[in-house]
Amino acid sequence: MIFGRVKPLDAILATAEKKSLHRSLGWFQLTLFGIGCVIGTGIFVLTAAGAQKAGPGLMLAFAIAGAICIVAALCYAEIAAMIPVAGSAYTYSYATMGELLAWTVGWALILEYAVAASAVSVGWSGYFTGTILNEFLGLQLPAALSGAPLALGGVEGGIINLPAVVIALLITWLLMIGTTESARVNAVLVAIKVTALTAFIFLTLPSSEFSTDKFNPFLPAGVFGGLGSGLGAVGAAATIFFAYVGFDAVSTAAEETKDPQRNVPIGLVGSLLFCTVFYILVAAGAIGTVGGQPIMGPNGVPFPAGSEELARQCATYAADQLPLVCSNEALAHVLRQIGWSGVGNMLGIAAFLALPSVILILMFGQTRIFFVMSRDGLLPEALSKVHPKWKTPYVVTAVTGAAVAFAAAFLPVGKLADIANAGTLYAFAMVAIAVMILRKTAPDRPRKFRAPALTLLGPLTVAGCVFLFVNLPFEAMIVLPAWAALGLVIYFAYGRRASHLGRGMVESHETEAVTQIEPDVPGTR
Numbered sequence: 001m002i003f004g005r006v007k008p009l010d011a012i013l014a015t016a017e018k019k020s021l022h023r024s025l026g027w028f029q030l031t032l033f034g035i036g037c038v039i040g041t042g043i044f045v046l047t048a049a050g051a052q053k054a055g056p057g058l059m060l061a062f063a064i065a066g067a068i069c070i071v072a073a074l075c076y077a078e079i080a081a082m083i084p085v086a087g088s089a090y091t092y093s094y095a096t097m098g099e100l101l102a103w104t105v106g107w108a109l110i111l112e113y114a115v116a117a118s119a120v121s122v123g124w125s126g127y128f129t130g131t132i133l134n135e136f137l138g139l140q141l142p143a144a145l146s147g148a149p150l151a152l153g154g155v156e157g158g159i160i161n162l163p164a165v166v167i168a169l170l171i172t173w174l175l176m177i178g179t180t181e182s183a184r185v186n187a188v189l190v191a192i193k194v195t196a197l198t199a200f201i202f203l204t205l206p207s208s209e210f211s212t213d214k215f216n217p218f219l220p221a222g223v224f225g226g227l228g229s230g231l232g233a234v235g236a237a238a239t240i241f242f243a244y245v246g247f248d249a250v251s252t253a254a255e256e257t258k259d260p261q262r263n264v265p266i267g268l269v270g271s272l273l274f275c276t277v278f279y280i281l282v283a284a285g286a287i288g289t290v291g292g293q294p295i296m297g298p299n300g301v302p303f304p305a306g307s308e309e310l311a312r313q314c315a316t317y318a319a320d321q322l323p324l325v326c327s328n329e330a331l332a333h334v335l336r337q338i339g340w341s342g343v344g345n346m347l348g349i350a351a352f353l354a355l356p357s358v359i360l361i362l363m364f365g366q367t368r369i370f371f372v373m374s375r376d377g378l379l380p381e382a383l384s385k386v387h388p389k390w391k392t393p394y395v396v397t398a399v400t401g402a403a404v405a406f407a408a409a410f411l412p413v414g415k416l417a418d419i420a421n422a423g424t425l426y427a428f429a430m431v432a433i434a435v436m437i438l439r440k441t442a443p444d445r446p447r448k449f450r451a452p453a454l455t456l457l458g459p460l461t462v463a464g465c466v467f468l469f470v471n472l473p474f475e476a477m478i479v480l481p482a483w484a485a486l487g488l489v490i491y492f493a494y495g496r497r498a499s500h501l502g503r504g505m506v507e508s509h510e511t512e513a514v515t516q517i518e519p520d521v522p523g524t525r
Helices: 009-018 027-038 046-082 088-096 099-137 162-177 183-204 232-244 260-290 308-314 330-337 341-375 394-410 413-441 454-469 474-498
Strands: none
Touching: 027 183, 027 260, 027 341, 046 088, 046 232, 046 260, 046 330, 046 413, 046 454, 088 099, 088 341, 088 413, 099 162, 099 330, 099 341, 099 394, 099 413, 099 474, 162 341, 162 394, 183 260, 183 330, 183 341, 232 260, 232 413, 232 454, 260 330, 330 341, 341 394, 413 454, 413 474
């Protein structure tokens, strides 16, 4: 049976216990870790793309995406507390739904982390070219070297996004030579980002430029823009969902957390609640001061975010009158428009300094997924080979870095965010299903945290993820099944034969836990 390889919880926990990572993180560090990974390109850059899709309804989009993430986080909290090991949704699926579905989840997480890292690289590029080069150095990088190709819906005249490639390769190099992300450094970077956004809120909401008239009409493209269009408040929520991607990275740190049964749920839910309130206030400040109405096409429908048509429309505006929806550095742009150029530049510097940490965390999370999949034999051990001098998995880091740099070079941030969201939504839905299965199959196993009203929350999480997925642009929706098909080819060509569980390769400390598993020797099926 292709769905028959379910790895018992005791075996997973036994493996993690023998090959475990040092537990040093508390609830405060985990919350900061979540905030540090969540607050990134989503709020600093995608504010513009979200406003083009939904107008002032961007605030509703943040609320919709945040609500779905919070119910998903409650499911994550219960299962991460039960299974406090690395691997996140991949490991949870392996323990409940079997190896094949676990592989598809792990493969989707690779799509999430790698593409998200590419999107953040593109977002960093916007602040580098807009704040550092233009505002401080008075230099103008040619459009050919600062944007994605026009055919893919990027900046007009763009050939390659060179700054995005450089930062992606620089982070890859740092990860390869052994630079680590300590909780203390992360706390400093979180403080920079939170301070910058707090300053933005206090300068925009009480501003004399703020007017409720700028919120009218509140939903210029409606609540639903139509399936596959990516427009309207729900379509914007499907894109803005990217602003919350990263909170699940908290669960990948469960194996390195003290008292994970208590601290992981606090880190997951606490970071999400904080960010959701923050995001709505930031969106209100941006729209209420400079407006956030989308640029409409001749048919009365907003031009697609990141499209050639929108780029041409934006090129007709003077630099000091550029609409919010046209900016590559949305929040810094808002502050400049209302007379706070110096603070706007400081916010741009904050994004410039802090966004690389998000790229690092995402790529670090990617290596954790590869590490666990390799530990299970589903990927070649050579991929996670450790460098004799640097003591890092340099092979998989180099491969991941090259893929991230390539995507960042040729795709605009909006399209990358939508693609990353597709993989994330699938993983979130599978976690909710895994929690519901464990309530049936392991009802007596200790649960220091129980998701409230799971019979309601579980289906709501799955329905919410499906709801956002079908409201992604059509081209983003088809990426996930295409990626999954490639993954299944790799699994049946290599992973299924090499699987440690399938070959009965269990270590002595696992033998008792896996007595019910029959080896699946190649050639016997």
